[in-house]
Amino acid sequence: MMTEKWDLRFLRLAKEISTWSKDPSSKIGVVIVNDDRRVLATGYNGFPRGVEDTSERLIDREQKYPLIIHAELNALLNALYSGVSVKDATLYVYGLPVCSDCAKSVIQSGIKRVVLPQIENAPEKWRTAWANMSEPMFKEAGVAIQKVEFE
Numbered sequence: 001m002m003t004e005k006w007d008l009r010f011l012r013l014a015k016e017i018s019t020w021s022k023d024p025s026s027k028i029g030v031v032i033v034n035d036d037r038r039v040l041a042t043g044y045n046g047f048p049r050g051v052e053d054t055s056e057r058l059i060d061r062e063q064k065y066p067l068i069i070h071a072e073l074n075a076l077l078n079a080l081y082s083g084v085s086v087k088d089a090t091l092y093v094y095g096l097p098v099c100s101d102c103a104k105s106v107i108q109s110g111i112k113r114v115v116l117p118q119i120e121n122a123p124e125k126w127r128t129a130w131a132n133m134s135e136p137m138f139k140e141a142g143v144a145i146q147k148v149e150f151e
Contacts (some may be wrong), residue, residue: 004148006037007076007115007138007148008031008094008130008148008150009091010031010090010115011092011094011115011116011117011148011150013029013031013039013042013092014030014031014092014093014094014095014140015046015094015112016029016112017030017042017097018030018071018094018095019027019042019144020044021044021045021046022046022053022058023045023046023064023068023127024055024058024059026095026096027043027044027045027095028044028045028061028070028071028072028093028094028095028096029042029043029044029071029093029094029095030042030043030071030074030075030089030091030092030093030094031042031075031091031092032071032075032076032086032089032091032092032111033088033089033090034088034089034090034094035088035089037053037060038059040079040084040085040086041076041078041079041082041086042075042078042087042103043054043071043073043074043075043076043078044071044074045068045071045074045095046068046069046074047067047068047069048067048069051067051148052138057107063079063150064078064115066073069099069149070099070102071093071095071133072091072093072098072102072105072106073101073102075091076106076109078131079109085110086110086111087109087110087135088110088111088112089110089111089112090111090112090113090114090115090117091106091111091115092115092116093114093115093116094116094117094150096119096122096123096126096145097116097119097127097129097130097134098114098116098128098130098138099126099129099134100129100133100134100137102106102134103133103134103137105138106143107137107138107141107143111143112129112142112143112144113143113144113145113146114138114144114145114148115146115147116121116145116146116148117144117147117148117149117150117151118147118148118149119147124145
């Protein structure tokens with residue numbers, strides 16, 4: 001189990017990775033770490049490899065939403081792409097709480113712990129989705145949730 005000091009370090013790294021996103025409206029970053037504090041994968045919200053992320057696509061939500069890969073899923077797919085297992089790992093997410101679609105993938109991948117900042121400042125629709133779907137799903141599946149005071 002990570003200490004709070006390490007949780008804060010990996011959340012800071014997730015925040016830095018969030019800045020790599022070209023999405024003008026949301027910057028989300030994820031770091032997946034094993035119990036030895038080894039970074040297994042990272043991800044940020046963006047388009048799939050080889051799909052051009054033009055500013056026209058990024059500012060037009062009708063074009064953007066069908067193309068965007070959330071940071072959580074991007075990190076899981078990056079691990080898969082590299083042949084890295086994330087079983088029993090910890091996922092650190094910065095930017096927004098985990099949506100229910102990503103929560104399903106996180107659970108199915110074998111992640112055992114999710115660490116995120118307090119979510120009071122997230123938009124209401126994200127807080128509601130977290131409270132009604134993602135958090136209960138994580139709890140039912142036995143995924144530990146750690147909310148950390150961060151910034």
